[in-house]
Amino acid sequence: MKVGVLALQGDFREHIAALASLDIAAYEVRSAAEISSVDALILPGGESTTIAKLARSFDLFDLIKGRIAAGLPVYGSCAGMILLADRVLDSALGQETFGGIDMTVRRNAFGRQVDSFETELEMLGIPGPAIKTIFIRAPWVEQYGAVVSVLASVEIGGFSHPVAVRQGNLLATSFHPEISGDNRIHKFFVDEVCSDLSSRT
Numbered sequence: 001m002k003v004g005v006l007a008l009q010g011d012f013r014e015h016i017a018a019l020a021s022l023d024i025a026a027y028e029v030r031s032a033a034e035i036s037s038v039d040a041l042i043l044p045g046g047e048s049t050t051i052a053k054l055a056r057s058f059d060l061f062d063l064i065k066g067r068i069a070a071g072l073p074v075y076g077s078c079a080g081m082i083l084l085a086d087r088v089l090d091s092a093l094g095q096e097t098f099g100g101i102d103m104t105v106r107r108n109a110f111g112r113q114v115d116s117f118e119t120e121l122e123m124l125g126i127p128g129p130a131i132k133t134i135f136i137r138a139p140w141v142e143q144y145g146a147v148v149s150v151l152a153s154v155e156i157g158g159f160s161h162p163v164a165v166r167q168g169n170l171l172a173t174s175f176h177p178e179i180s181g182d183n184r185i186h187k188f189f190v191d192e193v194c195s196d197l198s199s200r201t
């Protein structure tokens, strides 16, 4: 299986290093030929507006959107989560997403006070100790359809905000396991999401 990391902008190198720590070779992809050749794709953290604009200007946007819709396993962290959302709140003017997950995310949802923070979270599907999670100007999931499974949430002021979700072949987290040194979410993506052919749409 060939795993690509979309390398237009953002922390794609950290995702490649996280996969390398699991002995999984991953490749930077930034051309149509490279994107067409992968069996799974990671959309990194970074700036969702910039990644979408670059994908548009390099004529990759519809290719990526089409591959996602056709069942390509994709994991998106932070900006990558936004790019996988069908709907975005507090989006930039005209902001586009590849979509695929029936959810509405709110960009920069945690606000200025907790712009960036670390916490420990239990996540469904990831056994063992709680995961150390790092949030950087992160989105949360504000609304989601029945086909979406919530894997982890953050409690704020008595409200529970989903921060890790899965819909079939698509996995998204508000946080950045690629920089926390805990590679269990990458392992979950490769072992569970990518190999679950029954979940392909």
Ligand code: GLN
Residues within 6 Å of the ligand: 044, 045, 046, 047, 048, 049, 077, 078, 079, 080, 082, 107, 108, 136, 137, 138, 139
């Ligand atoms: N706030 C950024 C966005 O809207 C995401 C931040 C991140 O990926 N750390 O794309």
